[in-house]
Amino acid sequence: MMKQQLRKELKSLRNQLSTAQVEAWSQKICTNILTAPQYSQADVIFGYLAFGNEPNIDAVLQQALLDGKTVCVPQILSATEICALQLGSFDDLQAGPYGIRSVGAGNVIEPQQLELVLVPGVGFAPNGSRLGMGAGYYDRFLAQAGNAVLLGVTYNALLRAELPVEPYDRPVQYIVTETNVTPCG
Template sequence: MMNKNELRKEIRNRKRQFTPEQLRELSQPIIDKLRNHPKLQAAKTIMLYHSMPDEVYTHDFVTEMVEAGKEVLLPVVISETEMEIRKYTGLQDMAISSYGILEPVGEVFTDYQSIEFIAVPGMSFDSHRNRLGRGKGYYDRFLAQVPSAYTLGICFDFQKLDTIPADVYDKRVDEVI
């Protein structure tokens, strides 16, 4: 079996086979499943992510959830090892970060116990709901702080693997779509 870094390289190579337009098109059925997920529909406070170019495209969906009356939270990378959560109310909340990605600049959110649903991006997920991230451990550390939230892994079908090596720090998600 490949190690985590080899798997990340393999998934990056798979992603490169698609244009940004193709990835955006492939995102639509995944977003439809997310939109119709009963756990998301029932939740008031949700954490989503503002997608990077090689991830399932979420930008419009994030705004749609605000318009639907959800309290929407987004992650912000603040160091090599930490991320914080900020409230998102619209595009006026977004700015290019020092990491070169669009992130929210809104109010820091600390009431983790009120988060009911988290859409979790990943480089890959396996049939046991293990997640392979980008290698910094941001989500593993964060998810350990919100054990009561329902976690839904989001990725393209070509990112799904049979098995991903996992250690004690790796947090499984509740479901993968």
């Protein structure tokens, strides 16, 4: 199946989830991340700020701040690029491009400094392949974050046995869902 068609189907499936379902599953996902060794071993974490029915990992980012970790979130630089901006507090957030929350200004953290990246996606497969929104922001960014553990964040409902993969697609090393954290391979 073509990427565009699969992306459309998975986004439609995600959009059909109820607010209560998203909240319940997001809470379980956050618990699974916070109890994972990948979280406890990382001092510099790059997360995302959920929009729509994406798994909401705000609780992880807030706990990481409380734990004294350096927390970064994406800032859109152009139609193809993001950078990691340090998040000092959730009070620093404002509406950014596409209605996605972002930090207005702050320290840019180099991708090589990241130790854990929480990677969103429309869908994931057990081998770590990921289907994103289609702009390639994360594939370009993750190519520079060679020292980081990549943890894909999704719902079990959006897992597929396999996904179409391009040479530039960056796989994740682990996938976290509402039920567990699974190594890819």
